[in-house]
Amino acid sequence: MTRILAISGSLRAESFNTALVNALQPFAPEGMQIEVYKGLDELPHFNQDLEANPPASVVRLREAIAEADGLIITTPEYNRSLPGVLKNALDWASRPYARGVLAGKSIVAMSASPGVQGGIRALIQLKTLLRDLNNFVVSGPEISVPEVHTRLGVEADVQHVLTDPATAGMVTHVLAGLQDAIDNNAGELVARPLGAWAASTA
Ligand SMILES: Cc1cc2nc3c(=O)[nH]c(=O)nc-3n(C[C@H](O)[C@H](O)[C@H](O)COP(=O)(O)O)c2cc1C
Structure with missing residues (x-):
């Protein structure tokens, strides 16, 4: 089984981004399990003084990421940029x-x-930031969902579903690309020079 941790960059109860990550599982390749991270609102503001002894919520975030084979991150756009809560989580991680x-x-x-x-x-900012953190960011169709309220529906009054066939098709392709990247250790390959350098300075 491939374990994926999905992080939505919104704290809003009715968030479209959170609804989107909750609607992804049906489009995942066989054997991929998507778990949605729920602790974003528990993270304190990043403080470098706390790095040596991080708060429990930060430890939980780091463990959840470490245990995952790959990640999905969805972001709202706040004032043409990333929401602070998502940037904060990425800074901690x-x-x-x-x-x-x-x-x-x-x-x-x-x-x-x-x-x-x-x-x-x-x-674009999120992808740039992640690539600079030595990740493999899956390319392919850009999943930047406009008028998202018209592309999600609600089933049985609780579960969000992705109703737009074009978005569903693109999601299917990038999730297959994610599985392919994990199977081929693409992330590890990207991070190898940094890891070797870090080991040489230990
Ligand atoms: C502070 C703030 C700034 C925003 N700036 C943008 C923006 O630059 N571009 C945009 O498309 N929407 C912007 N919006 C609208 C958000 O896209 C909208 O509130 C969206 O529903 C937030 O994502 P969520 O539904 O996942 O919480 C902004 C909303 C807020 C609260």
Whole structure:
């Protein structure tokens, strides 16, 4: 089984991004299990003074990422950028420098917005940030979902479903790409020079 941790960058109870990650499982390849991370609101503001002895919520985040074979991260766009809560989580997960749990992961990044641009500016920033953290970020069709409120439905009054066939098709392709990247250790290959350098300085 391939274990994927999905992180939504929104704390909002009715978040479209959280609804989107909750609707992804039906489009995952066989054997891929997507678990949605729920602790984003528990993370304190990043403080480098706490790095040596991080709070329990940070330890839980790092363990969840470390145990996952790959990640899916969806982001809203706030003022043409990433929401602070998501950047904060990525800052925690990136440390200690060169030894953070994010390095070496294969990742799918997505954005969603009720607006017509789909949060593409936040998505570009997210992908740039992740690549600089020595990850393999899956390419392929850009999953920047515009007018997201028209592309999600609700089933049995609780479960969100992805109703837009075009978005569903793209999601299917990038999740297959994520499985392929994990099977071929793409993340590990990207992170290898950094890991070797970190080991040489230990
Ligand atoms: C502070 C703030 C700034 C926003 N800036 C943008 C923006 O730059 N681009 C955009 O498409 N939507 C913007 N929005 C609207 C969000 O896309 C919308 O609130 C969306 O539903 C948030 O994602 P969520 O549903 O996952 O919580 C902004 C919303 C807030 C609260």
